[in-house]
Amino acid sequence: AQRVTQPEKLLSVFKGAPVELKCNYSYSGSPELFWYVQYSRQRLQLLLRHISRESIKGFTADLNKGETSFHLKKPFAQEEDSAMYYCASFSGGYNKLIFGAGTRLAVHP
Amino acid sequence: EPEVTQTPSHQVTQMGQEVILRCVPISNHLYFYWYRQILGQKVEFLVSFYNNEISEKSEIFDDQFSVERPDGSNFTLKIRSTKLEDSAMYFCASSVGLANRDTQYFGPGTRLTVL
Numbered sequence: 001a002q003r004v005t006q007p008e009k010l011l012s013v014f015k016g017a018p019v020e021l022k023c024n025y026s027y028s029g030s031p032e033l034f035w036y037v038q039y040s041r042q043r044l045q046l047l048l049r050h051i052s053r054e055s056i057k058g059f060t061a062d063l064n065k066g067e068t069s070f071h072l073k074k075p076f077a078q079e080e081d082s083a084m085y086y087c088a089s090f091s092g093g094y095n096k097l098i099f100g101a102g103t104r105l106a107v108h109p
Numbered sequence: 110e111p112e113v114t115q116t117p118s119h120q121v122t123q124m125g126q127e128v129i130l131r132c133v134p135i136s137n138h139l140y141f142y143w144y145r146q147i148l149g150q151k152v153e154f155l156v157s158f159y160n161n162e163i164s165e166k167s168e169i170f171d172d173q174f175s176v177e178r179p180d181g182s183n184f185t186l187k188i189r190s191t192k193l194e195d196s197a198m199y200f201c202a203s204s205v206g207l208a209n210r211d212t213q214y215f216g217p218g219t220r221l222t223v224l
Contacts, residue, residue: 032210043113044152044200044215086152090210095140096154096165097213 002027002091006100013077014108021072021103023061023087031089033070034097035061038084047085048072057081077107111135113216115201121222122191130186130219132201139206141184142213143176145169145197152200158184159206191223 005024013019025031035047047056050063050070061072070087087100114133122128134141143155156166158176175187184203188195198218204211 034212036215043217046212046214049212088152091154095157095204095210095213096142096167097144097152098154099152101151 002089002098004087004089004098004100006085006087006103008103009101010104010106012106012108015079016076019072019074019077019081019105019107021085021087021105023070023072023100025068025070025087025089027068027089031063031065031070033061033063034088035059035070035072036086036088036099038086038102040083044086077105079107079109081105082107113201113203113214115199115216115219117219118217119220119222121224124193124223125190128188128191128221130188130199130201130221132184132186132216133182134184134201134203135214136182137205138203138214140164140204140211140213141176141178142202142204143186144200144202144215146200146218147194147197155186188221191221193223196221196223 003026033050036044037047038044048061059074063070084102086102088097091098116131141158144152146152154167156170157164173189177185198220200218201216202213204213
């Protein structure tokens, strides 16, 4: 079965430090991967989609098919980046999203 | 910017009761979805809906669940006889649907508590 793995439940950094949120996927075809962010008490919001190759709020993510990873990175964390981050992938040929367990990013002043 | 909306934000019900969770997808979207997240667990897909019928459903989506688009705007999830384990956050999502695998936009969720 297709899986999305986020190995870290919590990532705690200081403001200005680099951030890398890890995501690994298992899928034999051409994956389509997303990062969603959920700020406190708010909805899941799309942060990045790998096919768009955009940089949103300073975050980037590169698909590495060799390592089956789609890690989310930001060079300098800000306090307002504190949130839950979910990596997700479409499942096979269908429109359902498979989510990772999520990583809580805490950025301290 | 248009958003998916959901009502109520919190629903408390007794075990065995029926509940209906409501969603208003983004107006020009054609694909609709329900997901749920039990406290401390992953967000899980329940069902997708397109052209007035279910296009895919998960193992969780058994006979106790149903979805409906009763008018041109609402998209509902009904749980016929709630169980304690149905307590979760339920998220509605929608996508444009002009191409397969469009980006899905999520509502704020309804927290369902079954007592």
